[in-house]
Amino acid sequence: MSLARFAENLFRRPLRHPQPDSLPCVGGLGRGHRQQPLSKRRIKNASSALSLTLSHGRGNKLQRHQHFSDGIGKENLSMNAFNLIIIGDEILHGSRQDKHFAFFKSLLESRGLKLNQVQYLPDEPDLLVKQLRRSFSDGLPTFVTGGIGSTPDDHTRQAAAAALDLPVVRHPEAAKFIEAVTLKRGEPLDAPEHAQRLKMADFPVGAELVPNPFNNIAGFSIREHYFFPGFPVMAHPMAEWVLDTYYADRFNQTERGSRSVYVFGQPESRVAPIMEYVEHTYPGVLSYSLPSVGWQNADGTAVKPHIEFGIKAEGEACRDLDKAWDEVLQRLKDLGAELKDTPD
Numbered sequence: 001m002s003l004a005r006f007a008e009n010l011f012r013r014p015l016r017h018p019q020p021d022s023l024p025c026v027g028g029l030g031r032g033h034r035q036q037p038l039s040k041r042r043i044k045n046a047s048s049a050l051s052l053t054l055s056h057g058r059g060n061k062l063q064r065h066q067h068f069s070d071g072i073g074k075e076n077l078s079m080n081a082f083n084l085i086i087i088g089d090e091i092l093h094g095s096r097q098d099k100h101f102a103f104f105k106s107l108l109e110s111r112g113l114k115l116n117q118v119q120y121l122p123d124e125p126d127l128l129v130k131q132l133r134r135s136f137s138d139g140l141p142t143f144v145t146g147g148i149g150s151t152p153d154d155h156t157r158q159a160a161a162a163a164l165d166l167p168v169v170r171h172p173e174a175a176k177f178i179e180a181v182t183l184k185r186g187e188p189l190d191a192p193e194h195a196q197r198l199k200m201a202d203f204p205v206g207a208e209l210v211p212n213p214f215n216n217i218a219g220f221s222i223r224e225h226y227f228f229p230g231f232p233v234m235a236h237p238m239a240e241w242v243l244d245t246y247y248a249d250r251f252n253q254t255e256r257g258s259r260s261v262y263v264f265g266q267p268e269s270r271v272a273p274i275m276e277y278v279e280h281t282y283p284g285v286l287s288y289s290l291p292s293v294g295w296q297n298a299d300g301t302a303v304k305p306h307i308e309f310g311i312k313a314e315g316e317a318c319r320d321l322d323k324a325w326d327e328v329l330q331r332l333k334d335l336g337a338e339l340k341d342t343p344d
Helices: 003-010 100-110 125-138 156-163 172-184 192-201 232-246 268-281 315-334
Strands: 022-024 031-035 050-054 062-066 081-087 114-121 142-145 168-170 202-204 208-210 219-222 225-228 256-264 286-292 306-314 338-340
Touching: 081 100, 081 125, 100 114, 100 232, 114 125, 125 142, 125 156, 125 225, 142 232, 156 168, 156 202, 156 225, 168 172, 172 192, 192 202, 202 219, 208 225, 208 232, 219 232, 225 232, 256 315, 268 286, 268 306, 268 315, 306 315, 315 338
Parallel strands: 081 114, 081 142, 142 225
Antiparallel strands: 022 031, 031 256, 050 062, 168 202, 208 219, 219 225, 256 306, 256 338, 286 306
């Protein structure tokens, strides 16, 4: 199969945003949401933990992509949690506005997954090595954006290799993609621009390719870390491809539920004992409190200070949500709190 045909086939099927099955909260005051796991038969041809991808040094052959576990044990980690690392001085300095956090949170939630942690890092090699080494040891799948270009301020590829104590080598398939890009631009392969561009084919040894549908200059993956360009127009479809290719078997497998209500006329100090009671009485049910000082609407009406109070759970703990919520509402009413479904 030709390189062009292979790249075309990778993105022939449309990228999807499957929505999780959901049921609205029923019974009692408050807003709620429950996500139900999809049945096995509804996940058609779901990938197992081994999925096909390009391998380093194997021409156009495909090999199995194995999800990595390094001593921590995946059984001790949430199987639906992902981390995100956003790299770039331009974001930390404010010259570019981050568009990754909101996208990745929405992308993961649309597939019944969750964003576990987000880091913003500068283009500083030593710090990148330190944080990536820690990230590799965490054992969670991680998306990394930024710093894989060919200019002197792009350090992510080298930092990833250093964090794993691996050499950086030229990936032959990535180089072929870049050669095709150069020829399409009408430039010779001995041009200095091509030599500079080829640096984007240098990855840690053993890295696998992540196809880039925007310009065919691939990202890479290693140890369940997926490295994309900082440009959202490139990184976002690449992330969709990663999820659909390697993690479809995890989509919508965990039931989640939540309940919430707006509490007026009570300070957090009086709500806190209810939170402690719920978490002690119903293991796995977590509570949260988000206070607001209120605000003035455009029409001149005022929204009084209030607290958004809620509980949430995953898995088997969801079966206790309704009972726990009934107790929460009763205890709030016993305090004399005014309860509303909306803050207005």
